[in-house]
Amino acid sequence: MTVYPLHGAIRAYAWGSRTAIAELQGRPAPDGPEAELWLGAHPGDPATVSGPDGPVALNKLIADDPGAQLGAAVVERFGERLPYLMKVLAAGAPLSLQAHPDAAYAKAAYARQELDPGAPKNYTDAHHKPEMLVALTPFEALCGFRAPEISAEVLGELKLPQLDPIVATLRNGDLADAVQLLLTWPEADRDDLIKQVAAAARQIPDDHPHTPSYVLAVDLAGYYPGDPGVLVALLLNLVWLQPGQAIWMPAGNLHAYLGGLGVELMAASDNVLRGGLTPKRVDVDELLRVLRFDVLEDPLLHPTEMAPGVTSWKVPVPDFELYRVTLSEDRAPVKLPGKGPRVILGASGDVHVGEEHGVPVEVRPGGAAYAPASAGPLTAAGIGVVFVAAVPA
Secondary structure, eight states, X not given: OOOEEEEOEEEOOTTBBSSHHHHHHTXXXXXXXXXXXXXXXXXXXXXXXXXXXXXXXXXXXXXXXXXXXXXXXXXXXXXXXXXXXXXXXXXXXXXXXXXXXXXXXXXXXXXXXXXXXXXXXXXXXXXXXXXXXXXXXXXXXXXXXXXXXXXXXXXXXXXXXXXXXXXXXXXXXXXXXXXXXXXXXXXXXXXXXXXXXXXXXXXXXXXXXXXXHHHHHHHHHHHSTTOTHHHHHTTEEEEEEOTTOEEEEOTTOOEEEXXXXXXXXXXXXXXXXXXXXXXXXXXXXXXXXXXXXXXXXXXXXXXXEEETTEEEEOOSOSSOEEXXXXXXXXXXXXXXXXXXXXXXXXXXXXXXXXXXXXXXEEEOBTOEEEEOTTSOOEEEEEEEEEEEEEOXX
């Protein structure tokens, strides 16, 4: 079985960068934003492979022969579908505050929704969507709740009397009530509140220990005037990733990407519950049902060195695993990690991937290859960096 060149589908959301994905792929910048490059078999935007008779959607390739493409173990556990979705994400502006349901809740909620034609359409499928992101450039994100006493300090320094109940709630350690109060703030008062928050934040001295939070509040208020998500954002960990650093968003983790280019790997679902910083629909009640209000002390996902030049980030889900492989001049061709169906994404340099006796596929930055489960052991040669998505054995 061959290794295929894989051609991703680009989504042009308004928050996307106008240059980042194009620069990664070495092509001219487009006229509009490019937000996400989808490299998977999700029916919402499947990637395509170069077959002998022309392009074939990856989900169709898998459906035509799931046993060979996925392997018996993957089919038995996940059904006849690729259980993960790899993306390149390019945030030119802040994304929505969002969280994703766990597997049991997603299955039950989707079933309820399908039985009631009048129910709000919060779910596109019956699957969970835990996800991780590894930065390719400096990357800014919000990830998980920080200690409520710190958030109380941040909001208290704004000295806005209308926020006193929120500050008191946070000082009592009640994140759930604080979030609910903010997200259900009277609509008629929201615009004025966020204007006052931005004005107060601008008055905070540059040497204040929480200055980054106030700069963020001003920035978000500019993008999303009148959105109480501006204040909810101040309850989260503000994270600056350097290239190669990663964060992990399990079920119920409230997060938002603010800017930068990164590799995302997630379970193959498009279930998103939004909490603000978006013109899209926000279902506060449903979001509160899936949110987890645990304090996240360390938002970073720390790497493990598997072998010279091979790094992995361990996540506690069976749907996917991610490896980064660095090839240099002084290293012979290396065996790629992972088993089952694999997607290989180029991050830098020029790398060729293939089976021992097969025709290798060139994987350049922003390009990709797909190897079915029935492919033999894969090797990579050249100089550069590739990311390998796989299903844990």
